[in-house]
Amino acid sequence: MNIPQRSRRSVAVIAAAATVSLALAACATGGDSAAETDDVFVIYGEEVPFNQELYDMLPDDVKEKGSLSFSTDAAGPPRTFVDDSGEIVGVIPDVIHAVGATLGLETEILKNSFDAEVPGVESGRFDFTTGTGDFPHRREILDLIDYYKAGRVYLVQAGNPMGVTKDELTQCGLRVGVLKGTTQEQLVTELSQRCEDEGLEPINLQSFNNVLLPVPLEADRVDVVWENTSTGMMVAEESPDKFELADVLFQGYVAFGLRKDRPELRDTMQQTLQHLMDTGVYQTIYDEWGQGELVMDYISINSDNRDLQ
Template identity: 25%
Template structure:
């Protein structure tokens, strides 16, 4: 996705300074946790947010990130070529999707929960963090080719991706249904709830796969099909929501919750695991398949989970409810797409 227009980003920051980001702790879907991951938590809605303590977000280039100490035993497991270089090159989008990855007030420094967790991993591995800002599509190519050591960009583990990449998990994956605040849709919890709706979703995403699967289920049940609309920029689908050209947007819960909180124009009417209804989706750091980096990355994540630095970062960005108790290497992912 393209970067949000500067005026929109700055509007988000002004509202964030007023402490309206408490809603970001929403979250958890209907799928059961797998492999020891945290069970799904009850979603937080807009009315609940008003009762919680305000959360202020620092959007300046001087982030004063949470830092961690080097763990010699874990750092020793990093592939020699990366250790010799002394840098961990992290592919990241910085594409204007707060609180995940977006630009600071200087319009050039990438900030957000993704870069903060990447910093913790680099610290534990004894490496200097170098962020390589790129597009979503090029991120996968950069990691596959070895140009980037690891990708941190809200990447969901899928069985198909595991054929090409290795994964070390660090958050649960939640999706959200966002609608106009005064729109006709009040709840989306099952496939029949979207029958006949106009829905926007990101092309090539896991949520698109889930959306199309729900639509197929509806059509087999004799229900009206959905109309899918694709937009390149967040500003475009939010304008479509506001104008009534679409009934709902289906995307990552953190960004939708953030937008609902700061804009006042939309609301969340349902959440779902990023892997669908039967499996808790997981967000992970992505490395080149078989290059030996994924295990130390996972151990670095478990180090900061254990010492509390990980929890500090999630709390900083309002995402404590997306925490996992243990980082896993290549856990069960989103099922393969049926052909």
């Protein structure tokens, strides 16, 4: 599957931005303040200066380390994906680099399978997950900083040959593709049971690891994929000769997840993201990737899906 032209054009800008961000972050040192620098990180024409007040909120161990680490499956463009040069790019990396510039910290984005993100944070291997849906069962394990409207789409081949509609029972007996370890995997499993309860054929569930879901759909390995809204909408718009949307459902928020014993880091991250929203940087990043309609009203912690129910 080819990445849409618009996203490819953004890659060079993002890669350059990441380099600048890391260079600025290298100026940060442990102690009571970050080293001053005349350089200012710029992304898509927006300046993102270092903020001493937010830096002062960080826990001491993060100041001493001078960096934050983030886990991503990098399998959901334009949110996050690997470009042709092997760089992890997208909306989320852009936001992360802006966070790093604001706090004067290095930001490390590491590729990981989706189902390993939460265990990686629990074990201390990473500071944050990046694509965790804010649902009650997840809040039992992590604190969640909501920063991205999300949901799912039913992405099918152009022409919708299997007749998938918003009625989920039209997927009974079909090959349905999801990412392993996601809420979608659980929901499709439950839907398959509903199919059987209704006297219909069960779903042939196909779970994938670190795969762009439109790839097996285009290869006719599955009949429909339950894709995230940002990726599904982009793919359908950019490749209408190959894909279309059978339905779109906004259902919650994507969050940065971290351990519950890190309240200082949690609050600093929430206020840093809110600062980026208030200064217009957040909106600029989302607009650049064609994701402006997925911008939240404000950055929240452990939200109860407040305006999407």
